[in-house]
Amino acid sequence: MAMRRHRSSSGFALCVQYFEEAHSGIGPAEACLNADIISAEVDVREPGLDLNCRGHWRTPGGHLADKAPKCPEAAYAEPVFQGSIRKLRAEVADELKFLTGLGPLAAAVQAPVFERFGLPRGQRGVILMKLAIRLISTWNPEVKTLAGDLREMLCLPREEEDITSTIKKAEDGLMQLESQISKAPLDVRGPLAEALLLPYKASPLEIAKAVPRLHKRAEELAEHHLARGRESVVGEGKLLRAEEADGASDEQLKSKLLDLFERYLQKMLSRVITPLDTFTKPPEAFGCSWAQQLVSRGTVTELWGPCLARQVPDKDWLGLGVGVTVLDDTVDAAVVAKARMELAALEDAGQVTPSKDPCNVGARSVWLHFESPEETQQTPPALRSLCEQLLGLPDALLRAAASCSPNDSVVAPRLRVHPHIMAATYRHGAEYHCHKDSYSGTDNQRMVTVLLYLNDDWRPGDGGELRVYGDKLDEDAAQAPEGLRKEAASMPDMDRFVDIAPLSGRIVMFRSRDVWHAVRQPREQRWAMTLWIMAD
Numbered sequence: 001m002a003m004r005r006h007r008s009s010s011g012f013a014l015c016v017q018y019f020e021e022a023h024s025g026i027g028p029a030e031a032c033l034n035a036d037i038i039s040a041e042v043d044v045r046e047p048g049l050d051l052n053c054r055g056h057w058r059t060p061g062g063h064l065a066d067k068a069p070k071c072p073e074a075a076y077a078e079p080v081f082q083g084s085i086r087k088l089r090a091e092v093a094d095e096l097k098f099l100t101g102l103g104p105l106a107a108a109v110q111a112p113v114f115e116r117f118g119l120p121r122g123q124r125g126v127i128l129m130k131l132a133i134r135l136i137s138t139w140n141p142e143v144k145t146l147a148g149d150l151r152e153m154l155c156l157p158r159e160e161e162d163i164t165s166t167i168k169k170a171e172d173g174l175m176q177l178e179s180q181i182s183k184a185p186l187d188v189r190g191p192l193a194e195a196l197l198l199p200y201k202a203s204p205l206e207i208a209k210a211v212p213r214l215h216k217r218a219e220e221l222a223e224h225h226l227a228r229g230r231e232s233v234v235g236e237g238k239l240l241r242a243e244e245a246d247g248a249s250d251e252q253l254k255s256k257l258l259d260l261f262e263r264y265l266q267k268m269l270s271r272v273i274t275p276l277d278t279f280t281k282p283p284e285a286f287g288c289s290w291a292q293q294l295v296s297r298g299t300v301t302e303l304w305g306p307c308l309a310r311q312v313p314d315k316d317w318l319g320l321g322v323g324v325t326v327l328d329d330t331v332d333a334a335v336v337a338k339a340r341m342e343l344a345a346l347e348d349a350g351q352v353t354p355s356k357d358p359c360n361v362g363a364r365s366v367w368l369h370f371e372s373p374e375e376t377q378q379t380p381p382a383l384r385s386l387c388e389q390l391l392g393l394p395d396a397l398l399r400a401a402a403s404c405s406p407n408d409s410v411v412a413p414r415l416r417v418h419p420h421i422m423a424a425t426y427r428h429g430a431e432y433h434c435h436k437d438s439y440s441g442t443d444n445q446r447m448v449t450v451l452l453y454l455n456d457d458w459r460p461g462d463g464g465e466l467r468v469y470g471d472k473l474d475e476d477a478a479q480a481p482e483g484l485r486k487e488a489a490s491m492p493d494m495d496r497f498v499d500i501a502p503l504s505g506r507i508v509m510f511r512s513r514d515v516w517h518a519v520r521q522p523r524e525q526r527w528a529m530t531l532w533i534m535a536d
């Protein structure tokens with residue numbers, strides 16, 4: 001048979017051989033065409049794929065060519081399988097995620113079919129099956145129809161997208177990701193690079209190429225941590241709380257850790273590809289005289305001055321030396337009372353929704369947005385007025401810091417305002433376990449946490465205090481995986497803490513990336529408003 005051997009890759013040669021042996025009935029022109037299709041697929045999809053399983057492609061009853069597409073039909077039609085495929089399709093809008101989820105579902109059903117035809121399990125088997133179907137479809141319209149029917153049963157379009165456009169899409173996606181990553185400063189993308197086991201200074205293209213390994217990396221991190229023993233991952237202030245881990249097998253623990261690391265790495269990625277200035281505004285756009293009068297040089301010194309532990313009567317949080325400041329009687333009590341009524345109305349209207357964070361048990365919250373005049377108008381008046389006051393704080397903090405003398409050693413970051421504020425409520429039984437609002441700035445851009453409490457009749461014994469912890473160095477930090485080492489080094493000192501009462505009109509500000517804190521269970525319903533001031 002005359003063949004056009006314009007390429008000499010082993011994939012091509014093997015395909016030609018396969019083709020000659022298995023399909024000697026068809027004409028040379030088609031043979032060339034089909035061999036090219038296969039070699040393109042093999043070269044592109046899985047470099048080095050060994051097509052030596054050629055021999056397996058025959059079954060006692062004939063060629064895979066005659067059989068393969070007919071077999072999975074009954075299996076795919078099976079109602080339980082159909083139910084799970086359709087559920088996945090309904091729940092997952094993203095095409096790639098759908099395909100990723102489809103793989104393992106289909107694998108279970110395909111397994112006996114693959115075995116029967118001697119196809120290897122997993123991705124290789126799927127590629128070989130698809131190649132066979134594609135080849136045969138080119139000369140057998142019946143098989144083509146059948147293959148289309150099968151794809152429809154898997155909730156896929158009848159025809160697979162042609163390979164060149166798939167490659168083009170992948171390349172475009174990679175370039176787009178590279179360009180997004182290149183906009184992030186080195187100190188923002190460096191930790192992501194390290195978390196993906198690349199050098200801190202890896203190029204944006206190298207990072208973009210490593211992004212598909214994110215899941216694998218999360219798996220490695222989960223294994224690494226588990227290998228250090230349960231006690232190093234379970235407990236207050238550690239990766240998992242005792243309640244989450246109690247009675248869980250090693251496998252379940254690993255899956256919880258995997259979930260945790262995957263979410264964390266995803267956050268790191270989205271933090272890298274979402275430049276701060278695209279969703280924030282300069283603080284001066286929100287400046288107000290209330291905030292300027294409230295914030296003093298003392299305030300910014302407590303926040304950003306040298307964090308020395310200082311013993312000051314009635315200010316015991318200063319003794320922790322972590323960067324916390326508290327201001328009392330900041331807002332009009334009548335406005336607070338009205339805001340509480342507005343919040344109660346939002347709650348009645350079902351707009352205050354439960355937190356999904358496993359650390360933040362039973363808390364519920366609502367976001368109030370101030371991106372545009374229309375959004376601002378939608379917020380009830382008392383809440384709006386409190387929010388407008390709080391939004392003036394970033395500007396006031398920067399002004400106060402600028403007015404400090406060099407001797408004060410106050411270094412303020414370049415603050416930005418993301419104009420939305422969270423109002424959150426905790427009822428009896430709700431609590432927030434020890435956490436940080438940002439882990440070294442790698443998972444989000446929060447820089448300062450601003451809390452305003454709205455609890456008029458709070459008395460000692462009512463609970464619901466903000467518990468602020470001292471910080472300690474983890475001796476094991478040197479063993480932590482690269483990229484997470486800096487974060488791993490910071491541990492809450494569970495023996496050193498200060499409880500701050502959530503008094504009406506009290507404002508607490510602290511450094512989101514440094515301060516470990518928790519919310520204790522309240523006896524009565526407790527409300528707080530939170531503004532996170534952002535920075536790179």
Ligand SMILES: O=C(O)CCC(=O)C(=O)O
Pocket residue numbers: 424432437451465466517518519528530
């Ligand atoms: O309400 C508080 O006192 C703190 C809440 C908190 O830590 C958070 O929402 O991250």
Ligand SMILES: [Fe+2]
Pocket residue numbers: 435436437517
């Ligand atoms: Fe927090």
